[in-house]
Amino acid sequence: MADVILRLHIAGKAFGTRKVLGAIDLALGAREIVAIVGPSGCGKTTLLRIAGGLERDFNGSLEWPHGRTPRIGTVFQEPRLLPWRTVRENLRLAQETPDDALADNLLDTLGLLQFADAYPGTLSLGMARRAAIARAFAVSPELVLLDEPFVSLDADMAAHSRDLVLTAWRARPTAMLLVTHDRAEAESMADRILELGDEPARIVAEIRVQAPRG
Amino acid sequence: MTNSLPTRIASTLGFLAFWQIGAMFSDNRLLPSFSAVAFEMWRLSADGTLPLHLGITLARVAAAFTLTLLLGGALGIAMGRWRQLDAALDSAVTLLLNMPALVLIVLIYVWFGLTEAAAIGAVALNKLPNTAVTLREGARALDPALMEMARSFRMSRLRVLRHVILPQLAPYIVAAARSGLALIWKIVLVVELLGRSNGVGFQIQIHFQLFDVTAILAYALAFVMVVQLIEWAAFQPLERRVAKWRM
Ligand SMILES: Nc1ncnc2c1ncn2[C@@H]1O[C@H](COP(=O)(O)OP(=O)(O)OP(=O)(O)O)[C@@H](O)[C@H]1O
Ligand SMILES: [Mg+2]
Numbered sequence: 001m002a003d004v005i006l007r008l009h010i011a012g013k014a015f016g017t018r019k020v021l022g023a024i025d026l027a028l029g030a031r032e033i034v035a036i037v038g039p040s041g042c043g044k045t046t047l048l049r050i051a052g053g054l055e056r057d058f059n060g061s062l063e064w065p066h067g068r069t070p071r072i073g074t075v076f077q078e079p080r081l082l083p084w085r086t087v088r089e090n091l092r093l094a095q096e097t098p099d100d101a102l103a104d105n106l107l108d109t110l111g112l113l114q115f116a117d118a119y120p121g122t123l124s125l126g127m128a129r130r131a132a133i134a135r136a137f138a139v140s141p142e143l144v145l146l147d148e149p150f151v152s153l154d155a156d157m158a159a160h161s162r163d164l165v166l167t168a169w170r171a172r173p174t175a176m177l178l179v180t181h182d183r184a185e186a187e188s189m190a191d192r193i194l195e196l197g198d199e200p201a202r203i204v205a206e207i208r209v210q211a212p213r214g
Numbered sequence: 215m216t217n218s219l220p221t222r223i224a225s226t227l228g229f230l231a232f233w234q235i236g237a238m239f240s241d242n243r244l245l246p247s248f249s250a251v252a253f254e255m256w257r258l259s260a261d262g263t264l265p266l267h268l269g270i271t272l273a274r275v276a277a278a279f280t281l282t283l284l285l286g287g288a289l290g291i292a293m294g295r296w297r298q299l300d301a302a303l304d305s306a307v308t309l310l311l312n313m314p315a316l317v318l319i320v321l322i323y324v325w326f327g328l329t330e331a332a333a334i335g336a337v338a339l340n341k342l343p344n345t346a347v348t349l350r351e352g353a354r355a356l357d358p359a360l361m362e363m364a365r366s367f368r369m370s371r372l373r374v375l376r377h378v379i380l381p382q383l384a385p386y387i388v389a390a391a392r393s394g395l396a397l398i399w400k401i402v403l404v405v406e407l408l409g410r411s412n413g414v415g416f417q418i419q420i421h422f423q424l425f426d427v428t429a430i431l432a433y434a435l436a437f438v439m440v441v442q443l444i445e446w447a448a449f450q451p452l453e454r455r456v457a458k459w460r461m
Contacts, residue, residue: 052366054362054365054366072366072367073367074363074366074367076359076362076363076366078359080359080360080362080363082360082377082378082381083459084381084459085377085381085459089377093367093369093373093377094367094369096367096368119459121459121460135367139367
């Protein structure tokens with residue numbers, strides 16, 4: 001892999017006495033989409049938090065070969081919008097340098113422009129999830145972390161949202177780590193699929209996806 | 215907020231009528247009628263005494279209120295965030311919380327003298343533990359998921375404080391401010407009565423020595439009206455603003 005943006009080596013990660021992650025090595029290309037699949041509770045979110053630098057308490061190392069921490073856009077498992085700020089303000093507050101044009105463009109793409117001035121509490125869960133996706137891309141990220149971003153959306157909406165994420169990616173290709181429990185979703189979006197399993201979790205299978213993204 | 219305005223006005227008028235008629239029937243110097251109190255209020259206002267002392271007392275209320283909200287709030291937030299600090303100060307706060315107001319006031323006057331600073335400090339100290347406990351509650355309830363979100367987007371400290379932390383603390387701050395005002399404006403009078411030579415508390419002491427109930431009620435009524443005005447003009451709009459996003 002020519003241009004690696006993230007190099008992660010985990011020797012182990014435990015919460016108290018409970019070992020959650022075993023040895024895991026991961027190198028992520030600057031324009032690569034890697035999906036992480038695995039059973040519920042196996043440690044996918046924990047792995048994502050370590051990769052994003054949010055969890056520093058683990059055995060191993062996290063390196064950014066580009067020399068500095070990249071800009072990261074995270075979509076958490078729950079939308080995690082600020083309920084007391086409007087949708088548009090939520091996007092703006094995530095941006096280090098303001099870029100209203102980009103924010104509005106993303107809201108438009110994700111079908112949220114007419115809700116830009118609404119408070120998140122008035123949105124449906126599906127809309128809140130899309131707003132969280134818009135926020136992650138609003139920071140012009142070099143690395144996007146998505147933690148099951150399409151669960152609890154109905155099939156049509158999930159497919160639509162997947163398309164939108166890929167559209168955003170095509171417009172500005174970035175490195176992307178996508179946690180999902182849906183094998184078909186992983187295959188339709190990723191270049192590479194890492195399957196977590198065992199306890200403590202390790203990579204039990206690595207699948208390179210040949211078919212073009214669709 | 216449950217009563218509508220017309221009901222409120224009607225009940226206030228009813229109370230005043232009851233007072234007026236009752237006082238007229240009893241015809242006792244120690245139970246002046248509403249009109250007598252209102253006239254006294256007007257008389258004391260016309261020569262400037264009532265506004266002067268009311269102003270002095272309100273300035274003390276404002277000073278003690280600001281002091282207790284800033285110090286008690288900061289202390290409470292710190293205790294809510296750092297467990298060691300909480301453990302170290304918890305018993306002191308509990309002791310202060312259960313200390314009778316009068317004891318605190320007397321001790322501070324004895325230790326620091328009958329000064330303005332001691333007076334305001336004594337009032338603030340009476341309310342401080344209460345504010346600290348309320349804000350500690352708020353700080354403990356801060357949502358770690360939102361803090362992590364803020365960290366993931368590398369929001370600046372100022373941005374986190376303004377857009378993530380303060381909105382979560384706002385209901386606790388409003389609650390502390392409200393109950394703070396309610397307590398402070400009562401304690402201020404005691405502090406003035408014991409160790410100041412001006413203010414509403416001092417005036418009430420003077421008129422108490424003369425058994426001048428009319429003047430006492432005139433001061434009390436003026437004070438109650440001002441406090442109610444603050445509630446209407448400041449707290450209720452503030453509360454609505456803080457809760458705007460909930461609709
Ligand atoms: N902060 C924490 N403290 C203690 N245990 C934790 C913590 N976070 C996660 N765990 C435990 O670590 C294990 C892995 O959690 P994690 O959230 O990473 O799993 P997951 O694969 O994302 O699960 P899901 O598919 O349900 O989202 C779980 O058993 C969880 O209970
Ligand atoms: Mg998870």
